[in-house]
Amino acid sequence: MIEVRSLTKRYGRVVAVEALSFDVRPGVVTGFLGPNGSGKSTTMRLMLGLDAPDRGTVRIAGRGYRELGWPLREVGALLETGAFHPGRSARAHLTALAAGNAIPRRRVDEVLGLVGLESAADRRTGKFSLGMAQRLGIAAGLLGDPGVLLFDEPVNGLDPEGIRWIRDLMRSLAAEGRTVFVSSHLINEMAVTADRLIVIGAGRLLADTTVAELSAESASLEDAFLKLTSGEAEFRAAMGRTS
Numbered sequence: 001m002i003e004v005r006s007l008t009k010r011y012g013r014v015v016a017v018e019a020l021s022f023d024v025r026p027g028v029v030t031g032f033l034g035p036n037g038s039g040k041s042t043t044m045r046l047m048l049g050l051d052a053p054d055r056g057t058v059r060i061a062g063r064g065y066r067e068l069g070w071p072l073r074e075v076g077a078l079l080e081t082g083a084f085h086p087g088r089s090a091r092a093h094l095t096a097l098a099a100g101n102a103i104p105r106r107r108v109d110e111v112l113g114l115v116g117l118e119s120a121a122d123r124r125t126g127k128f129s130l131g132m133a134q135r136l137g138i139a140a141g142l143l144g145d146p147g148v149l150l151f152d153e154p155v156n157g158l159d160p161e162g163i164r165w166i167r168d169l170m171r172s173l174a175a176e177g178r179t180v181f182v183s184s185h186l187i188n189e190m191a192v193t194a195d196r197l198i199v200i201g202a203g204r205l206l207a208d209t210t211v212a213e214l215s216a217e218s219a220s221l222e223d224a225f226l227k228l229t230s231g232e233a234e235f236r237a238a239m240g241r242t243s
Helices: 040-047 090-100 106-114 130-142 160-175 187-193 211-216 221-229 232-239
Strands: 002-011 014-024 029-033 055-060 075-078 148-152 179-184 196-201 204-210
Touching: 002 040, 014 040, 014 055, 014 196, 014 204, 029 040, 029 160, 029 187, 040 055, 040 148, 040 179, 075 130, 090 106, 090 130, 106 130, 130 148, 130 160, 148 160, 160 179, 160 187, 179 187, 187 211, 187 221, 196 211, 196 221, 204 211, 204 221, 211 221
Parallel strands: 029 179, 029 196, 075 148, 148 179
Antiparallel strands: 002 014, 002 055, 196 204
């Protein structure tokens, strides 16, 4: 379980995240939904200890990320596509990660198979398409077989078949009892992927609900989302906030 409490982050006079609180529970896919620039990526960086909050806390299974003994074996994440050396092969990249986290080497081949990169395992990653790079990032997140998974816009660069694959993967991981947190600005994709939704705008919590509950408030999930976020542009302009 992930517990976010009163999370606030400023960059100079700009407020990226403001007093944000929510829980991400195991056993369901929780979608993190908001327009581009709403603070989703900033929030996920704070959750993973890549940036320090000005106020507030994030607890993963009761501890901060930096308190975890073997982070990759407890939390898997995809935040940036292409977070690997372009001269290394996919296998070499994952093998290095495994060695640094005391993960058996056999797990490298397992995750390469899981994400469909077996035939490209020994190719230089600098030659990968965007979709293949996304799959490699997902493989790295799964490498330690963690109980908590955070993925920032994981369908970017994937073709329709790849989108269906990642959708099914997320749901199967949640069905195993894992905590799965997936950000997106694609409303329709979240409608068929997520069970719960955390909706933010201008760094503030707008809704913590289920897909069914939010959809029931309007003719469609898209309409409900637009109503929630309709004031974000005006709010940001007035307060000088961005993500």
